[in-house]
Amino acid sequence: MKKNLVFLLIPFLLFSSAFSAGADKKEGRTWEDEIIYSLMIDRFNNGDNQNDEGVDLTDPSHAFQGGDFRGIERKLDYLKDMGFTTIMLSPVFQNDEMGYHGERVIDFYQTDPHFGTIEDLQSLVEEAHSKDMKVMFEFVTTHIGPKHPWTSDPSKEHWLKEAEDQEIEWLEGLPLLDLENEEVQDYLIEAALWWMDETNVDGFSLSGIEQAPLEFWEKFSAAVKEKNSSFYLSGTVMDGKNADLSKYQEAGIDGVVDTPLSMEARDAYSNIDVSAGALLDRWEKNVDLYPNPQSLALQFDSKYSVRYTKDMVENNQYPIARWKSALFYLYTQPEVPIVFYGTEIALNGDMPPDNVPLMNFRTDEEFLEFIGKVGTLRQEEKTLRHGSMELLHEKDGMLVFKREYEGDTIVVAINNTTQDQTVSVPVSKLEEGKELRGMFASDLVKSSNGEYNIVVDREMMEVYKLADQTGFNLPFIFSIPLVFVVFGIFMYLAWKRGKKRNPYE
Missing domain, CATH: 1.20.5 (Single alpha-helices involved in coiled-coils or other helix-helix interfaces)
Known part of the structure; x- marks a missing residue:
């Protein structure tokens, strides 16, 4: 019988040699290789009812809702199946009774009891690492809670500044840290290094980076990179419309959120038949402005903004269709994609705190599969993570662009219009005698009469790889x-x- 099994294996071996391509060895991941899921711990998933003291589901604007580290750990497979490689958490520090968002810090060396113990956080990081996922959390540097011991300690009076007016409700009136003060700088850096040691976390996100002197970020980044050269630092400028983001990159913050591009991306995909040309114009400016434009991060919304779904609803659009076009662009453009929790259920909401309700996980399976598929595509294609970007065609929402890296060429086509579209790309922009093989919807386009004629149905999209014609x-x-x-x-x-x-x- 064993001899018979040998005969049976022959055709399978032949098929394997005919269809399988040798996979490259997995290289070390950099910030540019990540697909990031950003979430608010308290609003994601409740995995431990023992830490629910003070939880009030009738008051989501001010009270804890029960989300915790164990709840996130239980959803790691859910996040991995959608293609996410990194989880970005809201601040983990101990807060006062109104600090569900993590901004009202009262102890930089303790986790908030509502979220779980430091051992729970360690378990989350360890389990994520076992699934080849990374974990970051927001490290608060600009302010503390009104009940922090420093606010009543005369010896720390020079550590604080007067609060400023804030549009975000949970930041209003919070005491500000004087980040010009070297004692404050040293304290925060020492705390950051302690958390790195204790949790084995992979990175910090930093909000309001414009509120600190550049010298502090140089000092902060140098300290964490000396401890771990592959440690991620992501930063957000609260009002980044005209901010000079390049200086923060030069100071050592890997992934500064590209706020100007984020605003233009929201405008391009919250409606249909809208030009996306501004997105490519912005990218060309970024190439000239920044030392490493591909380490910038792009997001459609965050805990500080109105939900992107609200823009779609106000435009009388079906959110899932709009989100598909938006996410397809997000995952095929050069910058690091950040997706805010609830996107997968097209969560709606106005300004904070209305934008951060408790996640309900009543998901559309087809939409989840879409997110997973485009996420896998970005993970598998190095060109989508590191390649250059060149506009081939744009008219009223029909966008075609080219990505190139190390001899590979990928063409992305997004039809965000109400009509089926045909775009003719001259072979001079690609290569003669090749073909475009669809990797998302399995389309195939061969060059003919000096052109590649790409046909995309309304509100559909495709990613093509330029390859030798099939014989x-x-x-x-x-x-x-x-x-x-x-x-x-x-x-x-x-x-x-x-x-x-x-x-x-």
Whole structure:
């Protein structure tokens, strides 16, 4: 019987050699390789009812709702299946009774009891690492809670500044840290290094980076990178419309959120038949402005903004269709994608705190599959993470652009219009005698008469890889009759073996 099994394996080996391509060894990941899911701990998932003291589900604007580290750990497979490689948490520090968002810090060396213990956080990080996922959390540097011990300690009076007016409700009136003060700087840096040691976390996100002197960020980033050179630092300028983000990159913050591009992306995909040309114009400016434009991060919304779904609803659009176009652009453009929790259910909401309700996980399976598929595509194609970007066509929402990296060429087509579209791309922009193989919707476009004619249905999209034209697959063709021959031999041997066992038949 073992000899028969050898015969059976032959066609499978032939098929394997005909269709399988050798996978490259996995290289070390950099910030540019990540797909990030940003979440508010308290509003994601409740995994431990023992830490629910003070939870009030009737008051989501001011009270804790029960989310915790264990709840996140239980949803790691859910996040991994959608293609996310990094989880970005809201602040983990101990807060006062109104600090569900993590901004009202009262102790920089303790986790908030509502979120769980430091051992729970360590378990979350360890489990994420076992699934090849990274964990970051927001490290608060600009302010503390009104009940922090420093506010009543005369010796710390020079550590604080007067609060400023804030548009965000939970930041209003919070005491500000004087980040010009070297004692404050040293305290925060020492705390950051302690959390790195204690939790093995992979990075920090930093909000309001414009509120600190540049020298502090140089000092902060140098300290954490000396401890761990691959540690991620992501930063957000609260009002970044005209901010100079390059100086923060030069100071050592890897992933500064590209606020100007985020605003333009919201405008481009919250409605249909809207030009996306501004997105490519902004990218060309970024290439000139920034030392490493691809380490910038792009997001459509965050805990500080109105939900992007609200823009779609106000435009009388179906949110899932709009989100598909938006996410497809997010995952195929050069900057690091950040997705805010609840996007997968098209969560709606106005300004904070209305934008951060408790996650309900009543998901649309087809939409989840879409997110997972485009996420996997970005993970598998290095060109989508590191390649250059060149506009090939844009008109009223029909966008085609090219990404190139290390000899590979990918073409992205997004039809964010109400009509089916055909775009003719001259071979001079690609190569003569090649073909575009669809990797998302399995389309195939061959060059003809000096052009590649790309056809995309309304509100649909495709990612093409430029490749040699397909010829005859000789190993496959020759293997077909062999399969039948082997099958016949197997049936004959099986019949013969049966005859030996029952000679009276």
